[in-house]
Amino acid sequence: MAFYTYILQCSDDSFYTGYTDNLEQRITQHQSGYYTGYTYKRRPLTLVWSDNFPTRNEALEAEKQIKGWSKAKKRALINGDWELLSHLAKNRTDRR
Numbered sequence: 001m002a003f004y005t006y007i008l009q010c011s012d013d014s015f016y017t018g019y020t021d022n023l024e025q026r027i028t029q030h031q032s033g034y035y036t037g038y039t040y041k042r043r044p045l046t047l048v049w050s051d052n053f054p055t056r057n058e059a060l061e062a063e064k065q066i067k068g069w070s071k072a073k074k075r076a077l078i079n080g081d082w083e084l085l086s087h088l089a090k091n092r093t094d095r096r
Contacts, residue, residue, distance in 0.1 A: 003059035005066065006050040007078060010042035015074050017066045019059040023050060049078045 004023045008016045008030060016039050020026040027047055030039045039045055053059040066074065069088075076085040 002052040002054070003056045004050050004052050005059045005062040007048050007066065007074060008039060008045040009048045010039060011044055012042050014042065015048075015071065016042070016045070017063055017074075019056075019063040021056065023047075 001021060003019060003021050004026075005017070005019045006023060006026070008018075008027070010016060016030075018026065027045070029035060030045050031043060033040055033043065051062065053062060066077070069077075073085060073088040076082075076088060
């Protein structure tokens with residue numbers, strides 16, 4: 001069984017990061033308003049990044065790590081800009 005960490009871009013241009021063992025179902029739940037938390041009033045949502053992990057714990061750890069990142073660092077991950085991502089990881093004062 002695979003586990004996924006994912007990033008949704010919300011209608012207000014913010015990002016929501018989560019993890020799940022059923023990515024399709026979880027995205028559908030977010031889109032339908034099933035969850036009344038952060039994403040509820042920020043629909044529609046777009047899945048902009050996901051990765052799979054062999055264990056639930058690894059997916060959860062990735063979620064926790066990404067949630068602590070700046071918006072710029074999340075955008076670099078989403079865009080696959082590894083050079084910028086590396087730079088932002090070294091320069092933690094950049095919080096845009």
